[in-house]
Amino acid sequence: xxxxxxxxxxxxxxxxxxxxxxxxxxxxxxxxxxxxxxxxxxxxxxxxxxxxxxxxxxxxxxxxxxxxxxxxxxxxxxxxxxxxxxxxxxxxxxxxxxxxxxxxxxxxxxxxxxxxxxxxxxxxx
Numbered sequence: 001x002x003x004x005x006x007x008x009x010x011x012x013x014x015x016x017x018x019x020x021x022x023x024x025x026x027x028x029x030x031x032x033x034x035x036x037x038x039x040x041x042x043x044x045x046x047x048x049x050x051x052x053x054x055x056x057x058x059x060x061x062x063x064x065x066x067x068x069x070x071x072x073x074x075x076x077x078x079x080x081x082x083x084x085x086x087x088x089x090x091x092x093x094x095x096x097x098x099x100x101x102x103x104x105x106x107x108x109x110x111x112x113x114x115x116x117x118x119x120x121x122x123x124x125x
Contacts, residue, residue, distance in 0.1 A: 021075050021115050029114040036110040037067045040103035047100050059087050077115055081122040088123070
């Protein structure tokens with residue numbers, strides 16, 4: 001799956017109009033996505049499987065930045081993907097089980113519903 005994501009992680013196939021998404025902050029989809037990202041942020045903070053505390057801090061900061069990004073009215077989807085992709089690839093495809101992996105998968109699912117085709121395509125889904 002990692003090779004698939006890396007091979008298909010190209011924004012050239014996505015029209016420019018689909019790369020910026022308007023967020024409805026009153027929607028259930030937004031609430032679900034923000035909640036899933038909050039759970040992922042917490043799971044990373046509390047995880048014991050990081051050998052390097054600086055790596056854990058960096059991953060947590062990126063998820064926090066992604067949460068901040070979706071609070072704006074319009075989101076460049078490629079920026080959001082750049083922030084969460086390393087964590088998603090590590091936990092959703094390599095680790096596959098555990099609290100962080102479950103939270104990463106829930107985040108991808110919720111963001112896919114909120115942001116649609118552009119998010120899925122950029123992430124390689």
